[in-house]
Amino acid sequence: MSPTRENVVRIMPDIANEARPVAAGQLAWVGMGEIEAPVRIASPEGGETVAAARVNAFVNLHRPDVRGIHMSRLYLHIDRHLGAEPLSAASLRRLLRDFLDSHAELSDRAMVELRFDYLVRRKALISDNTGWKAYPVTVAATLDRTGFELELGVRVAYSSTCPCSAALARQLIQEQFRQDFGTDRPLDPDAVLRWLGSEQGIVATPHSQRSHADVKVRLSPHAAELPVIDLVDTIEGALKTPVQTAVKREDEQAFARLNGQNLMFCEDAARRMQAALNADERVTDFWIRASHFESLHPHDAVAVAVKGVEGGYGPRG
Incomplete structure (x- = not known):
């Protein structure tokens, strides 16, 4: 058989x-x-x-x-x-x-x-609404005879308003004010108030752009968890202007105020994040790239910051 x-x-x-x-x-x-x-x-x-x-x-x-x-x-x-x-x-x-x-x-x-997206529900700035926000995350771990190393990376989207553009816009508004009201007659507060609320009065606005913060941190060997949300909150707290999810008019107005109070070049954004991460004892080294996708011109404004640990991250991460 x-x-x-x-x-x-x-x-x-x-x-x-x-x-x-x-x-x-x-x-x-x-x-x-x-x-x-x-x-x-x-x-x-x-x-x-x-x-x-x-x-x-x-x-x-x-x-x-x-x-x-x-x-x-x-x-x-x-x-x-x-x-x-x-x-x-x-x-x-x-x-x-x-x-x-x-x-x-x-x-x-x-x-x-x-590599994965971490989906988090975020509250609106003012209203009672919430919405989903996805944060791209990278995790890298190595193990060899010298020990265990763990790196965590996130990308955070935020808004950046150019300080130079804001100053130039303010100058144009001042010139328009002088032209419309002159300097030799008393000012009517109600007329000025109406002027400030008109397109004729606010003749120029600064340019803003959606921007990305790419952050990699090397965690302490004693770290037990992956502090993804802690890292995101640290970066967003340093920048002050993270992009929003659900937005009503009151939220958009609050967002406009945040942008006006946090004018920043890419250098400012990188230094803000650098200071925040320097204060985190869980982080032994880091690499930060602030990329502002300019609305003024087709190329980006970029700044990179590192902790500066010997043998750590270089300019490209």
């Missing part, structure tokens, strides 16, 4: 283990990029949310005589860990330890990177 498919044991080739590389050499990183996976995130209120993430998973290959690593093992670890518990420093450390344990004799360094 010929053997059936069920009772035949197939021995499949394992080229990664059996074959030798054509050219020997150690490799800094080998792994998988853009893995699609859900990630569980603890919310500040004590609940959880789930986000769709893109994951890069890598180990080094320090054996020059071995052709490849076991990529399927990396994928299975990602699948098992990210679905088991909310993302944290401790969960990422365990994930990387499993990367290395499953590649014993091959690797002594492991890295994982995640």
